[in-house]
Amino acid sequence: MAEPLTCDVALVGAGPAGMMAALTAADHGLRVTVVDEQRRPGGQIFRQRPPEFPHQPWTPPAGYPWASSLLERAESATDIDWRFQTTALGVVHEERDDGILLATTGPGGSALLRARRLVIATGAFDMPVPVPGWTLPGVMMAGAVQTLLKSQQVLAAERLVLAGSHPLLLLVADQLRSAGADVAEVALARGLPTPREALGSLGAVPGHLSLLGDSARAVARLVAGGVRISPRTVVTAAHGHRHVEAVSLTQVDRQWRGVGQARRVEADALVLGYGFQPSAELARQAGCAMRWDSPAGGWVVAHDDRMATDVPGVYAAGEPVGVSGAEMARSQGRLAGLGVVSDLTGHNVDVELEEADRSARRARRFARVVQRMFAPQREALADLAGSDTVVCRCELVSRGAIEQVLDANPGMSTANAVKLECRSGMGPCQGRYCETTVGTLVAGRTGRPVAQVGHFTAHFPIKPVPLSVLGELDGDVTSGACAHRHHRAEGSQESGE
Amino acid sequence: MSFSFNGQPVAAHAGETLAAALMAHGVEGVSLTRDGEPRQPLCNMGTCFDCAVTVDGRSLVRSCLTPVEDGMEVHSWQNH
Ligand SMILES: Cc1cc2nc3c(=O)[nH]c(=O)nc-3n(C[C@H](O)[C@H](O)[C@H](O)COP(=O)(O)OP(=O)(O)OC[C@H]3O[C@@H](n4cnc5c(N)ncnc54)[C@H](O)[C@@H]3O)c2cc1C
Numbered sequence: 001m002a003e004p005l006t007c008d009v010a011l012v013g014a015g016p017a018g019m020m021a022a023l024t025a026a027d028h029g030l031r032v033t034v035v036d037e038q039r040r041p042g043g044q045i046f047r048q049r050p051p052e053f054p055h056q057p058w059t060p061p062a063g064y065p066w067a068s069s070l071l072e073r074a075e076s077a078t079d080i081d082w083r084f085q086t087t088a089l090g091v092v093h094e095e096r097d098d099g100i101l102l103a104t105t106g107p108g109g110s111a112l113l114r115a116r117r118l119v120i121a122t123g124a125f126d127m128p129v130p131v132p133g134w135t136l137p138g139v140m141m142a143g144a145v146q147t148l149l150k151s152q153q154v155l156a157a158e159r160l161v162l163a164g165s166h167p168l169l170l171l172v173a174d175q176l177r178s179a180g181a182d183v184a185e186v187a188l189a190r191g192l193p194t195p196r197e198a199l200g201s202l203g204a205v206p207g208h209l210s211l212l213g214d215s216a217r218a219v220a221r222l223v224a225g226g227v228r229i230s231p232r233t234v235v236t237a238a239h240g241h242r243h244v245e246a247v248s249l250t251q252v253d254r255q256w257r258g259v260g261q262a263r264r265v266e267a268d269a270l271v272l273g274y275g276f277q278p279s280a281e282l283a284r285q286a287g288c289a290m291r292w293d294s295p296a297g298g299w300v301v302a303h304d305d306r307m308a309t310d311v312p313g314v315y316a317a318g319e320p321v322g323v324s325g326a327e328m329a330r331s332q333g334r335l336a337g338l339g340v341v342s343d344l345t346g347h348n349v350d351v352e353l354e355e356a357d358r359s360a361r362r363a364r365r366f367a368r369v370v371q372r373m374f375a376p377q378r379e380a381l382a383d384l385a386g387s388d389t390v391v392c393r394c395e396l397v398s399r400g401a402i403e404q405v406l407d408a409n410p411g412m413s414t415a416n417a418v419k420l421e422c423r424s425g426m427g428p429c430q431g432r433y434c435e436t437t438v439g440t441l442v443a444g445r446t447g448r449p450v451a452q453v454g455h456f457t458a459h460f461p462i463k464p465v466p467l468s469v470l471g472e473l474d475g476d477v478t479s480g481a482c483a484h485r486h487h488r489a490e491g492s493q494e495s496g497e
Numbered sequence: 498m499s500f501s502f503n504g505q506p507v508a509a510h511a512g513e514t515l516a517a518a519l520m521a522h523g524v525e526g527v528s529l530t531r532d533g534e535p536r537q538p539l540c541n542m543g544t545c546f547d548c549a550v551t552v553d554g555r556s557l558v559r560s561c562l563t564p565v566e567d568g569m570e571v572h573s574w575q576n577h
């Protein structure tokens with residue numbers, strides 16, 4: 001029996017993109033269901049504190065004056081069916097075309113949502129960069145340290161080294177120091193933005209308070225506080241027995257290749273911040289076409305000017321289509337919302353679309369400047385992994401093991417083939433943390449561009465769950481059941497395979 | 498409130514996530530690799546699974562997304 005329609009629009013992700021798309025669609029009278037793994041709306045950048053914590057007014061990060069009212073609107077939108085602490089597991093492919101079936105699991109158990117349209121606004125995560133020792137406790141991503149501090153009030157460590165290339169790293173260093181942490185050093189793979197670059201970015205965002213302005217103020221405070229900021233420096237190893245005790249920092253040239261000797265800095269934590277990578281597994285699993293765009297974070301979801309993907313009924317907005325910051329995510333959320341509205345209701349939304357399009361274009365100009373300025377040098381970063389360095393954190397596959405597979409199979413030319421051969425990408429994180437490195441290594445070996453080496457395929461469920469959860473769904477699924485069973489061996493973890 | 502982690506009591510505040518409480522408590526191996534090596538939360542946003550625990554018999558629970566409840570029985574999750 002087919003499930004009844006749950007809603008007109010199902011949205012995954014309640015960050016700026018998802019909130020904006022949901023509110024836009026609801027304003028036009030559509031029935032909207034939003035699924036997010038967090039407990040409250042906000043996404044990553046506007047992650048809120050839990051409701052149980054003593055009330056404190058929420059202050060938006062500088063530069064986003066609209067954030068508070070967007071959050072308030074979202075939290076008071078009772079016409080929207082918000083499903084928090086709920087994970088979207090994937091789209092169930094079926095033979096019919098009267099809607100999209102989305103499998104979810106949350107506090108009330110597992111469920112299948114049938115919606116006429118799906119908007120994927122799943123955000124991004126910190127770009128992984130394997131260096132020797134990066135699996136040690138004490139190594140954390142910049143986003144993790146920041147969200148632990150801002151929404152959980154936990155200082156991740158006492159003495160930290162921050163290393164990477166994204167301007168967010170400077171903001172995080174500043175926040176850590178204000179919270180009382182000892183920031184031992186901030187190592188930036190690139191130079192500090194030159195005056196010319198800073199001017200260029202100002203031109204790109206007339207009237208906007210930019211991320212670069214924030215980072216410049218953070219730098220000033222850090223320097224005044226005696227924190228060492230080392231440009232053209234990368235972290236080449238984390239050392240310690242069962243926990244980080246020190247890190248090695250090495251000077252690099254413009255291509256981020258090491259020059260000179262490493263120096264050791266004592267610290268109990270290493271924070272990595274090389275920028276973000278789109279969370280696009282749901283879009284991939286749904287069958288959406290992807291495009292390689294390295295400065296925008298790697299593999300991004302292809303879309304048209306109303307954020308529709310090439311899969312009928314499926315839209316994408318925010319970071320899955322390219323990491324472009326919160327301003328852009330909000331504009332794209334509005335575009336996607338309006339796209340769905342005009343698609344489903346036939347309402348004339350031309351005026352609103354034009355306005356949303358203008359703000360998206362403005363945001364895009366700034367995003368492109370930031371992306372180009374801070375684009376990662378992927379080959380140099382992949383080479384930070386030594387032969388013994390674990391590339392696949394879940395299945396413990398080292399760089400050496402991957403290269404052995406490539407040596408033994410000279411014809412092997414895709415990231416996916418390597419995954420199938422050596423299990424890199426087959427653990428619980430499902431390849432999120434090794435795909436880029438595997439792709440870059442294969443590209444380096446074969447001389448083919450990463451765009452041709454391709455990405456890992458994403459399977460149902462896109463986040464692993466115990467078999468019992470899939471069992472709950474299977475009873476309900478009719479025509480989509482085959483898709484489940486087929487992917488079960490790879491996606492579920494309880495059996496230990 | 499409090500919960501147990503690998504049999505030991507851990508104090509926590511209402512609203513805290515299991516991951517935050519375990520970090521604040523200085524727990525080394527929130528999850529364990531197949532080789533028994535300790536792992537701590539890496540992303541704090543549900544993508545890496547290094548924070549996976551077993552809660553009251555439910556496996557593969559991401560502690561960074563799970564608010565503490567009084568009396569929870571939590572164990573390190575180990576990849577096989
Ligand atoms: C810690 C951090 C700080 C940042 N700071 C800045 C900044 O200062 N300035 C800036 O411009 N950008 C910043 N960024 C980049 C930031 O990601 C974007 O600017 C903005 O948050 C993107 O909005 P979004 O709506 O696309 O996605 P997000 O805000 O990332 O929201 C995506 C949401 O989708 C949910 N989700 C993902 N997958 C699933 C699933 N399978 N099931 C259910 N829910 C799911 C997540 O829980 C999340 O809440 C930051 C990013 C991070 C991680």
Ligand code: FES
Nearest residue numbers: 541545546548561
């Ligand atoms: S810390 Fe990465 S999933 Fe929880």
